[in-house]
Amino acid sequence: MHNVVIVGGGPAGLSAALTAAVAGAPVLLLDSNPRLGGQYWRTPADNFGDQNENHFDLATGLKLINSVKAQSNIQVLSGAQIWSASHKDGVSTLRVIYQGSEKIINTGNLILATGAYDRSLPFPGWDIPGVMTPGGVQSLIKGHGVVAGKRVVVAGSGPFLLPVAAGLVKSGADVVELLEANKSWRWASSILVLLENLSKIKEGFYYIEAISKGKVRARFGQAVVGAYAGENGELESVDIAKIDRNFKIKKVRNIKCDVAAIGWGFTADTSLAGALGCKQVVAKDESVVVLIDSKQQTSITGVFAAGEITGIGGSELSMIEGEIAGKSAAKFVGCAVDISRSDLIIRAKKQRFAAALIKAYPIKSGWRSWLDEQTVLCRCEEVDLADLKDSIVELGATDSRTAKLLTRCGMGLCQGRICGRFVVDLVADQLNISPTDIDRIAAVSRPIITPIPLGVLAAGE
Numbered sequence: 001m002h003n004v005v006i007v008g009g010g011p012a013g014l015s016a017a018l019t020a021a022v023a024g025a026p027v028l029l030l031d032s033n034p035r036l037g038g039q040y041w042r043t044p045a046d047n048f049g050d051q052n053e054n055h056f057d058l059a060t061g062l063k064l065i066n067s068v069k070a071q072s073n074i075q076v077l078s079g080a081q082i083w084s085a086s087h088k089d090g091v092s093t094l095r096v097i098y099q100g101s102e103k104i105i106n107t108g109n110l111i112l113a114t115g116a117y118d119r120s121l122p123f124p125g126w127d128i129p130g131v132m133t134p135g136g137v138q139s140l141i142k143g144h145g146v147v148a149g150k151r152v153v154v155a156g157s158g159p160f161l162l163p164v165a166a167g168l169v170k171s172g173a174d175v176v177e178l179l180e181a182n183k184s185w186r187w188a189s190s191i192l193v194l195l196e197n198l199s200k201i202k203e204g205f206y207y208i209e210a211i212s213k214g215k216v217r218a219r220f221g222q223a224v225v226g227a228y229a230g231e232n233g234e235l236e237s238v239d240i241a242k243i244d245r246n247f248k249i250k251k252v253r254n255i256k257c258d259v260a261a262i263g264w265g266f267t268a269d270t271s272l273a274g275a276l277g278c279k280q281v282v283a284k285d286e287s288v289v290v291l292i293d294s295k296q297q298t299s300i301t302g303v304f305a306a307g308e309i310t311g312i313g314g315s316e317l318s319m320i321e322g323e324i325a326g327k328s329a330a331k332f333v334g335c336a337v338d339i340s341r342s343d344l345i346i347r348a349k350k351q352r353f354a355a356a357l358i359k360a361y362p363i364k365s366g367w368r369s370w371l372d373e374q375t376v377l378c379r380c381e382e383v384d385l386a387d388l389k390d391s392i393v394e395l396g397a398t399d400s401r402t403a404k405l406l407t408r409c410g411m412g413l414c415q416g417r418i419c420g421r422f423v424v425d426l427v428a429d430q431l432n433i434s435p436t437d438i439d440r441i442a443a444v445s446r447p448i449i450t451p452i453p454l455g456v457l458a459a460g461e
């Protein structure tokens, strides 16, 4: 019997596991990755040698990972993917694929720390091989020592573009363009928040120094708005546009590259929380996040959430949320531990930084004008913009759910993880309405969290 079950071995899950275990609660920590660390502290197999060069402050991550491994009352199951879950009468049931077969874990005390994934926006040619997410490009470097291309354009919006460009430069790639869609002055109104989060300034300078060694110049107010394949079907060039403050195109130039890493921040991965029935809400940046109280408890008693599943805010916010969730969960099973005043102060400081991020990197609606009728929206089911419009104009869909049912947009292998969020906006545009919170939450809700082979399902517990 494990008193506290934690899903996610990133900064939030690791911090939660260590805190709960130190407080006296036995912990079971599950993560789908083969190694602990989550997205931020992703590392390759041990035989790749010292990885400090590929990370800012890997030492903090390794210390936490080693402390978790050394704690005798924490059991770690790496490579354990929760594919489905439900909650009834105070018991959460997790259906886990582990070592090729299905296991069922029941628990009355669960911490969800499932993190986030890259947010993509469609544009003509975004489905050409070579157009990738920055997270994908970085995962190849950090997790496998593989550099995705030789001439790379890094573009989109958000501070994550910096570590990706820095990682590429350090790995020997030529970063031919680094494009931030927003203007740098957007941070001006958050100077005080930056000053109280000096570690973030230090981290920023670390990346800028690495990037400048590659002679890369960052350009602001520019974005990739089109991509073209060469004769081999792979990416050959991209259109780069100067854009106005609403992201509408002003002037376009074309540049040769073999990889374009394009991302627009992150989307919280609330699939597991949604399957359990935890209440989700729409945050200020219009993303869907899990609702928590001051103790990190979700709307379900005994189910806690920490890290980017509750909103995008970086690894430091994830860690302090994890510590608070670990204490709350340990207390829930009877351990004598309390959330301290300093925990709350640190979390509030990091939350202010998260709010400043949203202010500095807004995603403006003008991106929708980059699309043409043939732009693919759902890559799994090959649905383009014209199909989506037909479902509204010809077939009478009046909401994104009906448009989805009529086109199969978001019903493929990824279950709308990539297109779900932007299809809601595109449907609302066509109908000349604003999306409701119900539309946005429905777009990220999926009963099956990850595909499962039928054989594994049939042979399962």
Ligand SMILES: Cc1cc2nc3c(=O)[nH]c(=O)nc-3n(C[C@H](O)[C@H](O)[C@H](O)COP(=O)(O)OP(=O)(O)OC[C@H]3O[C@@H](n4cnc5c(N)ncnc54)[C@H](O)[C@@H]3O)c2cc1C
Pocket: 007, 008, 009, 010, 011, 012, 013, 030, 031, 032, 033, 037, 038, 039, 040, 041, 080, 081, 082, 083, 113, 114, 115, 116, 117, 118, 134, 135, 136, 138, 139, 160, 163, 266, 269, 272, 306, 307, 308, 309, 313, 314, 315, 316, 318, 449
């Ligand atoms: C691709 C990517 C790269 C990033 N790189 C950086 C970076 O270089 N610098 C930076 O400051 N920030 C980076 N971030 C942001 C970063 O994710 C956060 O700051 C921090 O890692 C969030 O911590 P977390 O614990 O909330 O989630 P994560 O670190 O995302 O950890 C969540 C863990 O949960 C596991 N998980 C999710 N669902 C399931 C499931 N159903 N079953 C089993 N396990 C599951 C995942 O495998 C993952 O290991 C990155 C984000 C992404 C998406």
